[in-house]
Amino acid sequence: xxxxxxxxxxxxxxSLACAEQQVFGTSFGETExxxxxxxxxxxxxxxxxxxxxxxxxxAKDTFALLENIFEGKDVNLNLNLAVNNLPEYTKRVxxxxxxIPVGYVASxxxxxxxxxxxxxxxxNVMAGNCFAPIVPCHRVVKSDFTLGGxxxxxxxxxxxxxxxxxxxxxxxxxxxxxxxxxxxxxxxALKDARFDLFT
DNA sequence: TGCAAACCATAAC
DNA sequence: GTTATGGTTTGCA
Numbered sequence: 001x002x003x004x005x006x007x008x009x010x011x012x013x014x015s016l017a018c019a020e021q022q023v024f025g026t027s028f029g030e031t032e033x034x035x036x037x038x039x040x041x042x043x044x045x046x047x048x049x050x051x052x053x054x055x056x057x058x059a060k061d062t063f064a065l066l067e068n069i070f071e072g073k074d075v076n077l078n079l080n081l082a083v084n085n086l087p088e089y090t091k092r093v094x095x096x097x098x099x100i101p102v103g104y105v106a107s108x109x110x111x112x113x114x115x116x117x118x119x120x121x122x123x124n125v126m127a128g129n130c131f132a133p134i135v136p137c138h139r140v141v142k143s144d145f146t147l148g149g150x151x152x153x154x155x156x157x158x159x160x161x162x163x164x165x166x167x168x169x170x171x172x173x174x175x176x177x178x179x180x181x182x183x184x185x186x187x188x189a190l191k192d193a194r195f196d197l198f199t
Numbered sequence: 200t201g202c203a204a205a206c207c208a209t210a211a212c
Numbered sequence: 213g214t215t216a217t218g219g220t221t222t223g224c225a
Contacts, residue, residue, distance in 0.1 A: 089208060108220055118207040119220040125208085127219055142220065149219025157219095206221075212214085 002049040004039070005059045006032050009067045015039040016062055017049060024082045025130040026066060028152060038151065042130040069133050072163025074102050081131060089117060093125040096176055100139045103166030104183040107143040114181035119143075127151065133160065141189045161186050 002024055006015045013035035017025040025043045029035035036051070055063060068075045077098065083091050092115040100106050108119040108126075115122075126137040132151060138160045142148040150157035164186055171184040 087209075093208095112207090112220085116207095118205090120206060120218060121208040121220095123219045124210095124217085125219095128209085129219095137219080140219080143222090147219090151219075154219095200225105202223105202225090204221105204223085207218105209217090211216080 002047055003056070003059070004036065004049050004051045005055045005063075006036050006051075007055055007059075007063045008032070009063065009070075012070065014063050014066045014070075016055075016059055016066075017043055018058065018062065021058055022080045022082050023062065023131070023134070026062070026134055027130075027132055028066070028070070038132075042128055066133065069136075070160065070163075072102065072160065072165075077134065079134060081134070089115075089121065090125050090128075092116070092178065093122055094129075094131070094135050096178075096181060097126075097135050097137060097140060099174055099176060099181065100136055100183055101174075102164045103168050103186055104172075105139045105141050105145075105161070105186050105189045106181055106183045107145075108140055108148065109143050110182045111140060114176050114179045116178070123148070139164075139186070145184070145189045145192065147189060158190070161190055165190070 002017050002019045004017050006013055012028055013032045014028045015035040017039055025039050027035055027038035029038050065075055096111055096115050108122045112119045112122045129135050129137045138157045147154055147157055168185040173180050173182050
């Protein structure tokens with residue numbers, strides 16, 4: 001039985017699906033309904049779940065982690081994510097995406113180059129990301145450094161990236177199991193962002 | 200700039 | 213099996 005929780009932190013609703021100290025999905029939204037809706041939408045397991053009003057200790061800890069990520073802080077991600085049932089390619093993309101540090105972004109194309117496959121396939125994985133914002137899909141942008149899309153809305157993507165500014169001087173290459181991935185300072189993606197594109 | 204074609208793993212049928 | 217669908221990219225006018 002999977003346990004589902006929702007909690008409001010500083011005006012944002014976070015949602016969590018977990019069992020046995022293992023995270024099956026996370027999400028967030030403007031309202032409690034949206035947060036849980038997003039969560040269940042992406043949850044691909046057809047397993048019974050139960051919604052709890054009061055968070056368990058484990059849920060509390062995880063919510064605190066989500067909030068820290070949301071605010072752009074550097075956090076230690078030693079969470080136990082339930083990815084075993086996901087398709088092989090999806091796992092690879094998730095793993096690579098989690099290697100993007102705070103303060104940097106990657107493009108769909110550079111992720112694709114690192115894990116194989118094409119940019120659109122990477123976009124597909126992001127669109128179904130069950131672990132936002134733990135798996136930092138908001139750090140993946142288009143090759144021209146416009147934001148691309150975001151499940152939670154582009155405004156949120158912009159906000160998250162703004163919180164993660166670290167003023168790194170240049171792009172670097174990070175090593176993955178499979179290959180290498182080029183990542184760029186997040187400022188590049190924020191420079192030309194215009195709010196009128198968000199509506 | 201703007202448009203069309205190539206791109207590639209999933210999910211749905 | 214086959215088709216449709218993207219949070220894309222690239223080339224070309």
